[in-house]
Amino acid sequence: MYESYYGFTERPFQLSPDPRFFFATSHHQRALSYLQYGLDQGExxxxxxxxxxxxxxxxxxxxxxxxxxxxxxxxxxxxxxLAPEELLELVAAEFKIPVEGNNKADILQSIENFLVTLHNQGKRALLLVDEAQNLPAETVEELRMLSNFQLDNKPLIQSFLLGQEELKDIISAPDMEQFRQRIIASAHLKPLNLEEVKDYINHRLSQANCNKETLFSDDAFKLIFEKTLGVPRKINIFVDRLLLFGFLEELETITINAINEVAEEMAVELTGSLNGQNLTNEQKAQPLVVNSSENVENIKNVLREVEEILETSIQQKVKMTRYIDKLLKQKNREYAELQSKEAEN
Incomplete structure (x- = not known):
């Protein structure tokens, strides 16, 4: 891709989480500190x-x-x-706990035996539950019941829950009081501000051994912040596409024009729709009246929009063709250099 063009050792903005690229804002550092505190407390x-x-x-x-x-x-x-029993089955599977029998009591007994064995070995279990907002309230309650497994007045398992904002609503329900009383710390992550976006991008570029200090200007960082709203995942998607665009257009510096052009191409990915607006039910339900001059004009506008979309799609395909052509030429040069070195040896 664009790595060799910009001198990267790897792609700096991959979507898959990689601890090596972890960038701790104040919010992220606080959350990580809470997790570490929880580990130290062991309950x-x-x-x-x-x-x-x-x-x-x-x-x-x-x-x-x-x-x-x-x-x-x-x-x-x-x-x-997950239903409560499905959660228990998954816990047993992730900890590689053999289960004899197939009912809930058997699973709980197997989990408890495993936890007691760990305790006797001087060890303890840690369960991280990601996307926890998807858990029904009764399944969150099952997690609380797991925390009741104790020996020598020490909990045998500890759970960390990570989830979207809906998780707060589940935990705040009146019937979750017992669960809330066992929460020793909580944190809420926020999107990055402008300065954090700049530091985040530079950190990832540095991790990929980028030596181009002028790749992005301050104005470019500001525009990237505006286009992504400071959401790290959107930043990764957007800047990755920017670098590919820069490679295709042979740009040494990512310009404001490049950012705006890529943002227009990615409007659907960044906003969820072409214009960021959804039709109301009333708008969707209106019939098409062909003999209305107003509707004829609307049809023309729609056709123009379709034409623009098709033109953009064609431009993207042309760029991809150019990219493939450039990549093939690059590989041919590398192959020729390799052949030349072998011939010299």
């Missing part, structure tokens, strides 16, 4: 919430990657809408 629940794409999973991966205590046995769940 209770830690809850981390935040909008989509603000880095909750990255924090969890960073924590797991940096656990230095060999006495902590960790497992991570990425949940869907």
């Amino acid at each position: 209770g629940f830690i809850v981390i919430t935040g909008p989509i794409g603000t880095g909750k999973t990255t924090i969890a991966r960073n924590l797991l990657a940096n656990i230095a205590d060999e006495n902590i046995v960790a497992a991570q769940l990425v949940t869907t809408k």
Whole structure:
């Protein structure tokens, strides 16, 4: 892709969470500190919430990657809408606990035996539950029941919950009082501000060994912030496409014009629709009246919009063709250099 053109050792804005690229804003650092505090306490629940794409999973991966205590046995769940028994089955599977029988009592007994064995070995279990907002209230309650497993007045398992903002609503319900009393710390992640967006991008570029200090100007950082609203996942998607665009157009510096052009191409991906607006039910339900001059003009406008969309699509295909052509030429040059070196040897 664009790595060799810009001198990167790897793609700096991949979507998959990578602890090496973890960038701690004040909010992220606070959340990570709470998680570490929870580890040190060895009991209770830690809850981390935040909008989509603000880095909750990255924090969890960073924590797991940096656990230095060999006495902590960790497992991570990425949940869907699990019933209580399904959650227990998944917990057993992630901790690789053999289960004899197939009813809830058998699963609970197997989990307890496993936790007691860990305790006798001087170890304890840590369960990270990602996308916890998908759990029904009764399944969150099942997690609380798991925390009742104790020996020598010490909890045998500890749970961290990471989820979108809906998780706060689940926990705030009147019948979740017992669960709330076991939360020892909580944090809420927010999108990055302008300065954090600049630091975030530069940090990732540095991790990929970028040596181009002028790749983005201050005005470029400001515009990227405006286009992505400071959401890390959107920044990754957008800047990755910007670098590909810069490679195709042979840009040494990512310009304001390049950012605006890529933002226009990616309008659907960044906003969810071409114009960021949804039709109301009333607008959707109106019939088409062909003999109305107003509707004829509307049809013309729609056709013009379709024409623009098709033209944009064609331009993207042309750019991709150019990219493939450039990539083939680059590979041919590399092959020719390799052949030349072999011939010299």
